[in-house]
Structure formats: C-alpha cells, structure tokens
Amino acid sequence: MRSFARASTVAFVVAVALSVPACLAEAQSAKAGAQSAETLYTEMKEQEAELRRELDRAPQLRAQPPGEASTALLGRVRGTVSSYEAIVKRYPRSGYSDNALWQAAVLSADAFWQFGDTRDRANALRLFDRIKAEFPSSSLVVQMAGHTSRLNGATPTRVDGLATLKSLRREILPDAVRVTLELEREAAFYDERLDNPPRVFVDLRNTRTVEALKDALVTFDGEVVKQARIGRQPDNRIRVVFDLQGATRHSVYSLYNPNRVVIDFERPKETKPPTSNSQLPTSNQQSPTTNQQPSTRVAAAPPTTAAANARGGYSLSRQLGLGVSRVVIDPGHGGHDPGAQVRGLNEAELVLDVALRLERLLVKEPGVEVVLTRRTNAYVALEERTAIANKSAADLFLSIHANASGNAGVRGFETYFLNFAPNPEAEALAARENAGSARRMGSLPDIVKAIALNNKIDESRDFAGMVQSSMHEILRKADQNARNLGVKQAPFTVLIGATMPSVLAEVSFMTNRDEATLLRAPAYRQQIAEALCAGIMKYGNSLKKPAVLRSGF
Secondary structure: OHHHHOHHHHHHHHHHHOOOOHHHHHHHHHHHHHHHHHHHHHHHHHHHHHHHHHHHHOOOOOOOOOOHHHHHHHHHHHHHHHHHHHHHHHOOOOOOHHHHHHHHHHHHHHHHHHHOOHHHHHHHHHHHHHHHHHOOOOOOHHHOHHHHHHHHOOOOOOOOOOEEEEEEEEEEEOOEEEEEEEEOOOOOEEEEEEOOOOEEEEEEEOEEEOHHHOOOEEEOOOOEEEEEEEEEEOOOEEEEEEEEEOOOOEEEEEEOOOOEEEEEEEOOOOOOOOOOOEEEOOOOOOOOOOEEOOOOOOOOOOOOOOOOOOOOOOOHHHHOOOOOOEEEEEEOOEOOEOOOEEOOEEHHHHHHHHHHHHHHHHOOOOOOEEEEOOOOOOOOOHHHHHHHHHHOOOOEEEEEEEEOOOOOOOOOEEEEEEOOOOOHHHHHHHHHHOOOOOOOHHHHHHHHHHHHOOOOHHHHHHHHHHHHHHHHHHHHHHOOOOOEEEEEEEOOHHHOOOOOOEEEEEEEEOOOHHHHHHHOOHHHHHHHHHHHHHHHHHHHHHHHOOOOOOOOO
C-alpha cells in the first residue's frame, strides 16, 4: 500500500517539475488521492471477502473460551475494521469514505454475532453513528436501522454462554411442511439427512432447551414429518431429529427478529397437504407469522381467447396460459416496526385489519387460496416476506401500506411495481419503506441485477394498474375528494426477488386529516379491502377469463 500512499505526492512533484500552475497541481493531487482511496477501498473489500470465507467456515464461538485460533481470527477482523477507518481518516472527502465506514460497521457487528464480545457491538454502533453524523446525505443512512435495532436489542450473553431453544412449531404450506425452532438468540447449527429409517437431524450448538422441551417427543398428525425428537448431546449441543415419511428434499436456514432456525420439508407432488398446523406451546411467544387457509384448487375452464397485456403484448405467463389461484397478502410493518403513527393511527395495525378483511373476501372466490405473511402484530423481515411468497408458490403478491407525508395537504392512493425509482418522491418513499431491511452494501450488485432482470415487470405493471383503478372506482364512492395518484415504480425491498407479479399498494395518507378520519372507520377499511379484492380478481380474469375466477365487484 506504500506505493499508493505516495501517489498524490508524486503527482504534485511532477507538476512542479513541469512548471504546471499550483492550482492545477493541487487538482491533479486531489484526483490522485481519489484514485488512491478507490484502490485502497477495493483492496480492503478483497481482503474482507477472504476473511469472511474464513468466518463462514469457523464455528460460532460465543460460549467457548477464547482459544488461540479464535483470538487470531478476531484480531484480523478488528485489524480490517481499523484499515477501513484509516481510509476515511486519510481521504475524508472521498466518495468511498461512507462506504468504508459502512463495511467497517457491518464487519464489527458480524464479529459480535460470531464471537460475542460486546466491544465489537459497541464499535459497530459507534461506526453507524459516524456515518449518520459525517455523511447525513449518504444513501446508507436509511439502511442502518435494521442493524442498529438488532444490535440495541441484543440479549446479553448468559454466564454459561448458552442460547435457549424456546419453542418448536409446525406449519402446513402448499408444497411443504415447515418446522420452526425459535431461539432466545442466534445459535450456530449443523444439519444432515440419514436413511434407514429416513430422518433429518439439526444440531444447535451451545444451546439448551426450556424445561418443557427437555428430551421431548413431539408427534404430528399427517404426512412428511411424523415426529420430532429433542435430546441433549455432549459439548452443549441440542439435537432435534425429524422422523420422515415421504418427504423429498429439505432446506434449513436462519431468520431473525425473533431468532429462528427454519426447516422446510418438501411434499411429494401427488400428495395433498393436511389441514391443520400444530405448535408445542413452551413460551409466551407470538403465533406463527405465516398461515394458509386450506383450500382445494379448482381447475379453470379452458379460455376461449388469449388475452394480451395492457401494452398489447404476450408475456411468457400469457403465452403459457397461466392463471391465478394462490395469492399472498403482506400487511406491512409489525412488531417493533409500527410504520407511520399519526393521530392515534398505527400503520401496522391498520394494514393488518385491511389484510384480514381482504382475506375473508378472497376465500369466497372459487379456486382462490390465500396466504398471509403475518396474522398478528409480529415483526417479519422484509426479505422473509418475499421468501414466504416464493416458498408458497404464489401466483400474486400484494403488500399493503398506508402513506405519510410532511405535507399534511397531500392525499390519495397509489400502487407501485418493482423498478428503479424515476423521481425524488419515489426515492424517498422507497427509502422509508426499506429502512428495516437487513441487506448489506455487498448485496447491491445482486439487487441491481434482480431489478434490471425482473421478468415480471410487464405483468406487475398490469396488476398495479388494475389494483389502482379498482381503488379509484370504489374509494371515490366514500370520498369525493379521493385522489388517484396513479401507478408508480420504485425499488421496494419487499418486492425484490418475488417470482410472481407483485405490487405494493399505499392505500391512503395517514398524515392527511380527512383521510385519517376515514381510515379510523371500519366501513372505509372494508371498502379498501373490497377495492384490493376487485383489483386482484380483475387481473386474474385479464389473463384468460377462467370460469373459477369471477368478481362480484
């Protein structure tokens, strides 16, 4: 790195030797400095990538004495954090300085989750505060809320250093059975599948159970997963063994807020799902965040003609004659994220009420199934909401929100589909709604690619248009001053990665006094639900007019 450090000095010396004016020499020196900051930042990112590969291979060391290997690895992590800060100190005006602080903050936070040393937690919070104080206009500021809220809510490490398995529950999904292990805090895990007899076990490291789960046997009705056996293993491991019958593939992944390990067991295609979910109550925790109304799909009658989209074209969905049956409804916010709060109105509560009303309307439609991402005042991460829709094999995804503005005179409703924001208003709204995302800057290239290659843009635009027109037709009956703000586009995190047409509806402005009064009334909430239902059914019928999809609106 010493050669880069000399770059600006060399530029200045060469300029003087060539009798270049001092102001030009300074400009050339500044340019060389910018190039050096970029080069140093790029080098540090490469070193961090290698370091993270080692962290991924290393076990979680929260509860273990600091051995030589772990001490060395943590030292290298902290050294990398210091190197990022050194870039900022040397090039405080560089456009890479806020990015360097961000990388340092996230790396410190990850070190805390991996090693459990509260000094790294404090350092991460300090670095996030630096970004906010020194770079208030940086786009990274709106992304830090998820990190800081998780760090501020971190449970102190117990004396014995063990996490606690609090509950085990099963959920029935259309093509799988999901078992969720809820933990007091994050725990490393290892899973393996065995045959003769078929079973999957998940080892939770440095974990214990609540009393009700000690050496427990949980029996399930139905197929795929017969029972779960929980037992203690040496070196502070809890092993959960799932005895299977007929399960095909399985997947295991972690979720946060609250901390969970989720195991999805795929169901053979020819079998039908059972109609009940089960849970072993072991704590006062909230009910599962996903649920599905059991329903049998009804085959659609053959369409008489193929229907083009609003632009006159035929997307792949229309070429294949695909219809709509399963709809995922996503009430925005929830839990520790209440959304907008104005004059006694709570966005999370409001949109959940509308979503439940919408569900009751949709399940009356023949052949339509509904999945909700949450049914209670529970927090569900933005990325998890999209994952629920994908794993549920949804045909449509609708996220419901209520709007807010610093201008109390602004009113109306609008519907968004996923694309890059075309104006400052859409940028600001996306920043507000995405503030709870846990994605890191390292994800930016993948996010940009996902948006740019989104093959559902045309269908999502059509879906958004029909939702918007339905809201206009129905809501203006209750509010003569209702304003149709139109169909718009923005990079909402909750829509990124959805494999089906997906939209986000902002149903009214809570900050407008007249609309806030309407939103308090159950009748108006019901009209919003009716409008959303009409939009969903209108879009379904636009694909090919199957007999099972009809709208009473």
